Amino acid sequence: MNKFTLVFFLWFALAINYVDRQMVYSVFPALKADLHFNDSQLGLIGSLFSWMYSLGMPVAGRLADRFRRDRMIVLSMALWSAATLGCGLAGSVTLFLAGRVAMGITEALYYPAAVAVLASAHGDDTRSRALGIHQSAQLVGIVAGGWYGGWMADHFSWRLGFLIASAVGLAYALVLWRALPESKSAAAPPPLAWEDVAGLARSRGYVMLCLAFFAFCAMLWIFYAWFPAFLGERYNLSMAAAGFTATVYVQGGCGVGVLIGGTLADRLSRTIRGARFYVAAAGILLSAPFGYLTFAADTLDSARLFAVCYGFLSGFMIANTFAAAYDVIEKKNFGLGAGILNMVGGFSAAIVIYLAGALKQTVGFAGLLQWVAVACAITAIGLVFTASSSRAAND
Numbered sequence: 001m002n003k004f005t006l007v008f009f010l011w012f013a014l015a016i017n018y019v020d021r022q023m024v025y026s027v028f029p030a031l032k033a034d035l036h037f038n039d040s041q042l043g044l045i046g047s048l049f050s051w052m053y054s055l056g057m058p059v060a061g062r063l064a065d066r067f068r069r070d071r072m073i074v075l076s077m078a079l080w081s082a083a084t085l086g087c088g089l090a091g092s093v094t095l096f097l098a099g100r101v102a103m104g105i106t107e108a109l110y111y112p113a114a115v116a117v118l119a120s121a122h123g124d125d126t127r128s129r130a131l132g133i134h135q136s137a138q139l140v141g142i143v144a145g146g147w148y149g150g151w152m153a154d155h156f157s158w159r160l161g162f163l164i165a166s167a168v169g170l171a172y173a174l175v176l177w178r179a180l181p182e183s184k185s186a187a188a189p190p191p192l193a194w195e196d197v198a199g200l201a202r203s204r205g206y207v208m209l210c211l212a213f214f215a216f217c218a219m220l221w222i223f224y225a226w227f228p229a230f231l232g233e234r235y236n237l238s239m240a241a242a243g244f245t246a247t248v249y250v251q252g253g254c255g256v257g258v259l260i261g262g263t264l265a266d267r268l269s270r271t272i273r274g275a276r277f278y279v280a281a282a283g284i285l286l287s288a289p290f291g292y293l294t295f296a297a298d299t300l301d302s303a304r305l306f307a308v309c310y311g312f313l314s315g316f317m318i319a320n321t322f323a324a325a326y327d328v329i330e331k332k333n334f335g336l337g338a339g340i341l342n343m344v345g346g347f348s349a350a351i352v353i354y355l356a357g358a359l360k361q362t363v364g365f366a367g368l369l370q371w372v373a374v375a376c377a378i379t380a381i382g383l384v385f386t387a388s389s390s391r392a393a394n395d
Helices: 003-026 028-035 039-066 069-089 093-107 110-121 127-155 158-179 194-202 204-235 239-268 275-296 300-328 331-358 364-388
Strands: none
Touching: 003 028, 003 039, 003 069, 003 093, 003 110, 003 127, 003 158, 003 204, 003 239, 028 039, 028 093, 028 158, 028 204, 039 069, 039 093, 039 110, 039 204, 039 331, 069 093, 069 110, 069 158, 110 127, 110 300, 110 331, 127 158, 127 204, 127 239, 127 300, 194 204, 194 331, 204 239, 204 275, 204 300, 204 331, 204 364, 239 275, 239 300, 275 300, 275 364, 300 331, 331 364
């Protein structure tokens, strides 16, 4: 299979992944009415998913370094689709949250395997673009999931929306079973390679990326989890309209930013050591103020404009986070490195999604985002400092 055809197949898998995890955030009002969720319990929907997803990442990453990555991708998709079905059939808050826990565990198997497959297939000249294009599926999936979940809840049933999404995922898992070529790490490491974890911890570049990704995901996941509900309450939008508005402007801008940021980093990396770190730092530093302004805006039009700006600039970080990590870690640890990095982002999401719900009536979204923006600025400076040091590209 051609290396860009591989990107195409995995792009659709990741898009379905994000439809399944995102559509729930557009049906919060329906879950309140049907299953009697309160605001703190709504926060747990994203938080529990993120905790389980994050805790599974290092294990999934090591499995991706040891076993056939194509089979891990197919298995993950089949299992998370089954978990989506379980959420759609849930008759209580507890059962719904149990479905989200199962989804977090099973989706964790996908990402380290997929990015390791792509990173192994693409060299330095195309790696940022390949990973950026693959990551753009996240943006499409979030928009589609945000609109689809709300539209189904408004016109039919949120439960039917989950059942259809589950069926689509199971069908595409069969497609991938037939289409993906065999993919396995050339030299499988031992199951518990603590020396490899220690090696990652000694890399200043990798550690700084983890810190920056933690701060970046804190802001990003406030958008993903709470922006639809925020728009619906502040501007009296329907679930479908709030879900669409909350995703299309951010993700539309982000899609453009991912493509430009990935292409720019690939070109600069030919002559500038640590170029992917610089581009990622610019993305996190410049996007943070627009993230705050989106939630502080007085009008819907202003919120849309700031959301586009935030999405575009955040795309520079999204396109280069994992590509920059692969510049400073060994190829045999691509799966483990991606797993730990994604775990860090997941922990951030789990914490901030719950905090945003718990502090909604006191601090508010804009108040919380002020502190997150400060953390983003600090870690962006850290990325620049790391990249400019003589060891940035070799740690």
